[in-house]
Amino acid sequence: MSGSQGDNMEGMARMRRGGGRHAVRRFDSRGVRRERSVALRDAVRHGWDAAAVQAALLGDQPTLW
Numbered sequence: 001m002s003g004s005q006g007d008n009m010e011g012m013a014r015m016r017r018g019g020g021r022h023a024v025r026r027f028d029s030r031g032v033r034r035e036r037s038v039a040l041r042d043a044v045r046h047g048w049d050a051a052a053v054q055a056a057l058l059g060d061q062p063t064l065w
Contacts, residue, residue, distance in 0.1 A: 036056065
């Protein structure tokens with residue numbers, strides 16, 4: 001199978017060869033995922049801070065509890 005990593009991952013998901021993981025959602029654009037990843041990296045740069053990690057992962061999205 002040739003193509004980009006994204007193409008290969010989508011093909012694996014279609015053939016149910018993803019180890020039980022869900023396919024990467026297309027509506028979650030790479031830019032959004034990258035921003036979240038960078039924010040998470042910055043949150044733990046100087047050690048674990050649970051509040052900073054939660055803020056990096058959720059942004060301004062409210063939680064249920």
